Amino acid sequence: MNAVPTSLPRVFQPEPKLSAVPTQPSAKTRETIAPAPARTWKFLDRTTGNLQEVTCLQGCTANHKLDQETPIHPEDVWCCTASEDVYLPITEGPGNVEQFRVLSAFIRQEPFSRNMHERVPHAQVEIVDDHFMESLDPDGLATVILTLEAQLAKFREVHAQLTALREQGRVQL
Numbered sequence: 001m002n003a004v005p006t007s008l009p010r011v012f013q014p015e016p017k018l019s020a021v022p023t024q025p026s027a028k029t030r031e032t033i034a035p036a037p038a039r040t041w042k043f044l045d046r047t048t049g050n051l052q053e054v055t056c057l058q059g060c061t062a063n064h065k066l067d068q069e070t071p072i073h074p075e076d077v078w079c080c081t082a083s084e085d086v087y088l089p090i091t092e093g094p095g096n097v098e099q100f101r102v103l104s105a106f107i108r109q110e111p112f113s114r115n116m117h118e119r120v121p122h123a124q125v126e127i128v129d130d131h132f133m134e135s136l137d138p139d140g141l142a143t144v145i146l147t148l149e150a151q152l153a154k155f156r157e158v159h160a161q162l163t164a165l166r167e168q169g170r171v172q173l
Contacts, residue, residue, distance in 0.1 A: 039064075046071040057081065057109040057121055074112030081107045083126070090128070100129040103148075105141075 039056045041064055049071075056064070057079035067077060083106040087099040104126040110118040115135075123136040125144055133144060 041068055043067050043077065044071040046073050052112075054111055057107065059107070075110070075114065077112055078108060078110040080109075080124075101126060102128050 038058045039060065040053060041056070042051045042053050043064075044050075045052045052074060054064075054077055056062070059081045060079035061082045062079050064077075083104040085101050085104050088102050089097045090100045090102075091097050106124055107121050108118075108124050109121045113119050117135055117137070122134075123138075123141040125133040125136065125141070127133065133140075136144065
């Protein structure tokens with residue numbers, strides 16, 4: 001028998017086998033990270049010549065240095081939170097596989113937008129490389145989440161079916 005004694009230090013323990021289906025950390029396992037405090041800054045309004053004050057969305061990661069240094073249109077001021085990018089290989093044609101960013105989400109706010117719903121924090125979901133679902137309110141984002149969860153359940157069914165078919169193929173060989 002090739003059992004590894006449990007008394008060995010962790011460096012000598014074999015790595016645990018990973019599941020083929022990745023799982024998301026639960027709220028219990030995620031570290032709670034305090035969002036960055038909101039920043040307040042000023043810019044020169046290109047349309048009026050007046051200084052405008054902006055308080056960023058809490059957790060804003062946008063670099064507003066250029067906004068502060070040159071006159072800009074108020075509609076060009078926006079804040080956003082960070083997004084965790086995930087890339088998957090996607091086939092664009094025969095033999096042409098490229099890595100595309102998929103399923104990222106972040107919060108955005110455009111304090112001087114002409115559209116009132118963009119002046120409040122809203123979600124942006126990038127489905128695949130620069131193709132977004134924009135200006136989602138909490139209910140809209142919940143709908144996207146429920147839709148993706150339902151699709152993920154179907155993916156799990158296909159995974160189970162594929163695993164069973166592969167296992168049958170091994171037995172027949």
